[in-house]
Amino acid sequence: MLSHLRAMPFMRSGRVSASPSHTAIGLVMLAALAVPARSETPIRYVGSARVWILSSGEFSYVLGVNERGELQSIYWGQHIWRDQDWTAAKSHPQWDGVDPSTNTTPEEYPGWGGLRFFEPCLKATLGGGVRDVVLKYASHEIHGDELVVTMKDIGGGLTVDLRYRVYPEGIISKHSVIRNSSSAVATIESAQSGAWLLPAADGYHLSYLSGRWGEETLYTREEIHRGSKVIESRRGSTSNQFNPWFAIDGPEPASEENGAVWFGALGWSGSWKIVVEQTPHRDLRITGGYNDFDFYYPLRPGESLTTPPFYAGFTSHGFGEASRLLHRFELARILPRSSAAHPRPVLYNSWEATGFAVDEPGQSALAEKAAQIGVERFVMDDGWFGARDSSRAGLGDWTPNPKKFPNGLKPLIDNVKRLGMDFGLWVEPEMVNPDSALYRAHPDWVLNFPGRPRSEARNQLVLNLSRDDVKEYVFAALDRLVSENAIAFLKWDLNRNFSEPGWPEAPTAEQRTIWVRHVNNYYEVIDRLRAKHPKLEIESCASGGGRVDLGVLTRTEEVWPSDNTDAFDRLSIQYGYSHAYTPKTMMAWVTDVPSMDGRSESLQYRFLVAMMGSLGIGSNLTKWSPDEFRIASKMIAAYKNIRSTVQEGALYRLLAPGKGPLTASQYVAPDGNQAVLFAFLHAQQYGRLAPAIRLRGLDEHALYRVQAIEGRLREESGAISGAYLMNRGLTPMLRGEFDAAAFLIERVNQ
Numbered sequence: 001m002l003s004h005l006r007a008m009p010f011m012r013s014g015r016v017s018a019s020p021s022h023t024a025i026g027l028v029m030l031a032a033l034a035v036p037a038r039s040e041t042p043i044r045y046v047g048s049a050r051v052w053i054l055s056s057g058e059f060s061y062v063l064g065v066n067e068r069g070e071l072q073s074i075y076w077g078q079h080i081w082r083d084q085d086w087t088a089a090k091s092h093p094q095w096d097g098v099d100p101s102t103n104t105t106p107e108e109y110p111g112w113g114g115l116r117f118f119e120p121c122l123k124a125t126l127g128g129g130v131r132d133v134v135l136k137y138a139s140h141e142i143h144g145d146e147l148v149v150t151m152k153d154i155g156g157g158l159t160v161d162l163r164y165r166v167y168p169e170g171i172i173s174k175h176s177v178i179r180n181s182s183s184a185v186a187t188i189e190s191a192q193s194g195a196w197l198l199p200a201a202d203g204y205h206l207s208y209l210s211g212r213w214g215e216e217t218l219y220t221r222e223e224i225h226r227g228s229k230v231i232e233s234r235r236g237s238t239s240n241q242f243n244p245w246f247a248i249d250g251p252e253p254a255s256e257e258n259g260a261v262w263f264g265a266l267g268w269s270g271s272w273k274i275v276v277e278q279t280p281h282r283d284l285r286i287t288g289g290y291n292d293f294d295f296y297y298p299l300r301p302g303e304s305l306t307t308p309p310f311y312a313g314f315t316s317h318g319f320g321e322a323s324r325l326l327h328r329f330e331l332a333r334i335l336p337r338s339s340a341a342h343p344r345p346v347l348y349n350s351w352e353a354t355g356f357a358v359d360e361p362g363q364s365a366l367a368e369k370a371a372q373i374g375v376e377r378f379v380m381d382d383g384w385f386g387a388r389d390s391s392r393a394g395l396g397d398w399t400p401n402p403k404k405f406p407n408g409l410k411p412l413i414d415n416v417k418r419l420g421m422d423f424g425l426w427v428e429p430e431m432v433n434p435d436s437a438l439y440r441a442h443p444d445w446v447l448n449f450p451g452r453p454r455s456e457a458r459n460q461l462v463l464n465l466s467r468d469d470v471k472e473y474v475f476a477a478l479d480r481l482v483s484e485n486a487i488a489f490l491k492w493d494l495n496r497n498f499s500e501p502g503w504p505e506a507p508t509a510e511q512r513t514i515w516v517r518h519v520n521n522y523y524e525v526i527d528r529l530r531a532k533h534p535k536l537e538i539e540s541c542a543s544g545g546g547r548v549d550l551g552v553l554t555r556t557e558e559v560w561p562s563d564n565t566d567a568f569d570r571l572s573i574q575y576g577y578s579h580a581y582t583p584k585t586m587m588a589w590v591t592d593v594p595s596m597d598g599r600s601e602s603l604q605y606r607f608l609v610a611m612m613g614s615l616g617i618g619s620n621l622t623k624w625s626p627d628e629f630r631i632a633s634k635m636i637a638a639y640k641n642i643r644s645t646v647q648e649g650a651l652y653r654l655l656a657p658g659k660g661p662l663t664a665s666q667y668v669a670p671d672g673n674q675a676v677l678f679a680f681l682h683a684q685q686y687g688r689l690a691p692a693i694r695l696r697g698l699d700e701h702a703l704y705r706v707q708a709i710e711g712r713l714r715e716e717s718g719a720i721s722g723a724y725l726m727n728r729g730l731t732p733m734l735r736g737e738f739d740a741a742a743f744l745i746e747r748v749n750q
């Protein structure tokens, strides 16, 4: 990104110290310069005003040093082309003695110290028991698309590098590196990645994703009032309950395609917290990072703690464009490079078909059937290892069960490969059943407090991955599996949350570092595994969607969003999911009916729902009728024709689930030549025709041919203009209840 740098008189590259000595020169330059065009340089520094301007996509993000040396947020919003418009940051006035200026000034990264009463970014106990952190600007460096602002505690005890990165996709990220610069131990009690700030106003709204097992990532939008709304996980992993994504709109409400939306997401797969706080003065602060609950991270002199990246962006084109920005960013910057260019293969997974009852003949029979309908990857789920006949035993013993696989996994894998598919395997490496050889050999390897109960969930305990020996065991077990077998893909599961989070062998002061260490070691194991086996792909699963975030997605190609595979329920789960994450990462299976809700949607309906993400099949194929095979083959062939549009294209959420009789989504290929419309009828009311669905993202002057993938249209076939499709719309013939249709829209060469 250094090539982005264009020398501007008021920009500084390299380290600059706290001295404002160049102020006068800078002011003269500012007056003399009038730069009407938008600069391509992603980060500019106006030295005279001590202001940094970060710009990307549609927005500018501006921060500066105020007269007290505090780092102050100045602006986050629609791009402002004229850098000279920005003047030095100035602290806000006090509001009587109870709200002094330090508490009304929008600081970028406030420590808990002095007269500050809002959510801090950093809370620590320093040498001598000092519980006061006041950060002042020390210096900064700009290297192309990266800005590092170094802050120092006024007592010199802590030095904090605030690291900003500007991505050309319209996203910036921030995180901090907190260093103990004293000669005594300093203990960090809250370490946030940073805060995003918006000016005082009424009428802001918060959107977020929440749920529970079986109904993850449900979308909620609610008005923000004074006080704090906390979304978080205290569970050790990202959680099925809340996902670390937010969006803010207001004061004028945004819609799907219009209005200002500020949004962000954390890249962390452990306990996290996002606090959306409207201060008594109506400023909005969105602070996020490690969850400070039970957080206690000692730093010896010279040691440092790095917080996770907190990504954010802005658009004036509504929630739809906010997600499309995130999707483009994830495809370009987040997903593992090695596999980002490939489409996700059509996958089969055995879990719903066979449960724990997997064996070589049974899985081979499923593989034969899967290959016939066009599946490209066959994944054997839980039950293949140790004494694993139920959830009660075997976790931790990662060798094939000798009764089920008397000759190891090789015969099955060879068969799968002979059928033209690659092979994937389920693992849950961070867990152990007490009834396992691993636990009998190493009862001290789990999180525990001596003399206290070890609470089991799903009959399992959490391995203490913070320990080096446990980490090495997990790496070695997975490395052996992947080295000895032709495994292309691991489904990495995690089926319970942390409890009794003790690490008795570690010094008391360090035991609570498990909240950070576990996750970093989990990341390290994946990174080492992928480095050694560069073709290996991974799915992140945690009892469904319990580990979905921008941290894990830098290391895994896809995630399992929910154990709920009922197609109608999935519409809501996928709708919420799509606000934060690209459909390419969203594994979606077609499974048998009646579903876990007792509902029986048609096979076509189930396919069309799953085709809106990365398609998988989870049915018991040995029980399917010839007709079901025929439908599945046709649908999988159709999916292969549209999958690059679904996985890499622009998503338009045309009609949200639960808002009316229809749900509809449209995907447009990056080159604009192909689009796909999916439409679902919940239930018809007598005499009420389903309305026409107006498409988006097409060229109004181009002609398109519309063909049915499934279902029929009221419109005549033939070439139709983009203008017609986007303004008059298409009317799928949907009837009864749980009906579905999909249409391929292809640009006609004129």
Ligand code: DGJ
Residues within 6 Å of the ligand: 351, 381, 382, 426, 493, 495, 541, 542, 543, 544, 560, 562, 563
């Ligand atoms: C939970 C996952 O979400 C399921 O898909 C399945 O893999 C089971 N675990 C296996 O135990």
